[in-house]
Amino acid sequence: MTDALRVPAEYREFAKIEDPDIIERLEKWKNNSIETLQRLQTRVQQAQTSLSIKETADIVAAVTPLSGAGNWVSDASHAYAHAILQELKVPEPTQSLVAHILLHNVKPVFRANAHPSINPQTGRKLPRPAGGPQATQDLYDSQTWKDHPGVDLTVLWCVQHIPTNAYDEVWHLVVPPLMTLLDDYEAQYKLAGVRIAAAMLDSVPGSLLKRTGVGSLLLEALNRSILVLDSPETPILLPAAVSASLALIELTTTAGSEERFAQLCGILGDSIIGSVWPYSSNRIDALIASIDALPSIFAVLSVGCARYFKVLMAQLVYPLAPLEHQQTTVELQIASLRALTALFRACPQRIAGWKGTILNGVARCWVDTVESPSAENDQVRTELKTVCRDLAAVCPTVQQEEYPQLLALDQTLFSELIQDTKI
CATH class of the missing domain: 1.25.10 (Leucine-rich Repeat Variant)
Incomplete structure (x- = not known):
């Protein structure tokens, strides 16, 4: 059932699609997703606490992309997605669930586009970018993670449910997708990264940011987000990046x-x-x-x-x-x-x-x-x-x-x- 909710990759560049057959197919998927969500909600309500951690993780990963804004989201699907996520919060998401989602549902999506300044095993800043001078350009090649529209909302949901004392355990799973989003050349993904960063800064220990070197990388990326001046996202992105930068500075300086x-x-x-x-x-x-x-x-x-x-x-x-x-x-x-x-x-x-x-x-x-x-x-x-x-x-x-x-x-x-x- 969750496989049917995977957002079609074509939504990645929906505004550029001119083929009426593709548009019709996407619209059909969008309408069918409402019925799928209805059935999934019933399944979650009936299962209560009997869902396995893998089943719960797959549900969260499938539903979160429909819980935000996007061309693939209708008012009805948005409402059902939120209702399902509320059902799954009883009991409150566990640390092991969040770690499972990040490891098995998020990490594979971003694996092919490793951030050159982050050690993927530890989440620490590398002493020098992996891949040499062209490393940043390599980050922009292929970008298969963009074939998963809404995956940023899955990362955001996870970050919103990580307790302060659990960041050490999942740091290497959180930082790579966050920095990949923040350092993307498209403003819509930068904005997604800024929102995740802002959520993380609400609970992450400042000492961890400083110890791993990620604090300085994060500040540099946020400053670059401030300088995006020619995008439809600019009116939201710029103040959001400033706000996150201020929170970061307050957390990591005296x-x-x-x-x-x-x-x-x-x-x-x-x-x-x-x-x-x-x-x-x-x-x-x-x-x-x-x-x-x-x-x-x-x-x-x-x-x-x-x-x-x-x-x-x-x-x-x-x-x-x-x-x-x-x-x-x-x-x-x-x-x-x-x-x-x-x-x-x-x-x-x-x-x-x-x-x-x-x-x-x-x-x-x-x-x-x-x-x-x-x-x-x-x-x-x-x-x-x-x-x-x-x-x-x-x-x-x-x-x-x-x-x-x-x-x-x-x-x-x-x-x-x-x-x-x-x-």
Whole structure:
């Protein structure tokens, strides 16, 4: 029964299929999978705890690819897949079950495409890539694992059920598929790898990441994921990669250490400011995604943000009142305003010196939204008022100096903008 649920390999490049016979065959499989899942659910309910570990493992491996999003998944199959996985959680999945799935259902899928930087027997980082200078290119040859659409969801399910104290035992089974996904050249697989990494970082011991050298490999791979700017996955991939990077840094470095500061600066200074922003002037989705990621970085970097204040202010203020040659959108304005308020909280000591620059952009943006009323601009106005309120909280002098000046210019126009302050 589980064999009938194996996702056809053609779904690997479903968007490129033009042959109507193949499309019809795939659609038939998709519809038939619903009936198969129904029968499988009945089988699981009747069997209760009598299923062997192999039977349970095969069921998980067959059902998890249908528990996520994909061209091979319908609403009905998705619902049945989740229901079956819930049935199998009584009792909670055991360590031996997870190890069995990784060893017998996942490892064979990825065996032909071994990651050149990982020892497949130990899960440790190799001192030098196996296969020499062309090793990375070899990783991209054939890629038979892609003929198993949804296998990443099986890996994710396993990682979500590995207890902290069990990682040593399955490390060599988890790391190879994770790094293969993360270092793939296609963004959809990178995103799958980032999601698995994020789940792993919720429970993996930081000492294991450092001891095996995988922590540094993981950080490098996540940083490369941040730099994917031309993909439909970019708006999700970039913030997700930043979030996972921050979790990794927190897990493997000491608070207040030079190592942690350097790695955080690597994300903000090298990856976002130095690599994303110079190449995203015509990639508005990538730019918005990078700014959406800033508040979480600011919260961890704190006063360290002062190193980048000049470029941060330029980037966050310009969308509010762009010059003629600059591009902006409502989404970019809202993201920038939220990042500004996060910067106020992270580094209030430096805000006073930039209050004029901030208020100039805020006031100009406010005028534009008032002159062009719309539901979208209502959202912008809400964020503008929040900026003014939070600015007054970290820089009280604006209430005695700049805010009265705004009211003197046009009290009717600007009174709503600063009504939430204590002026």
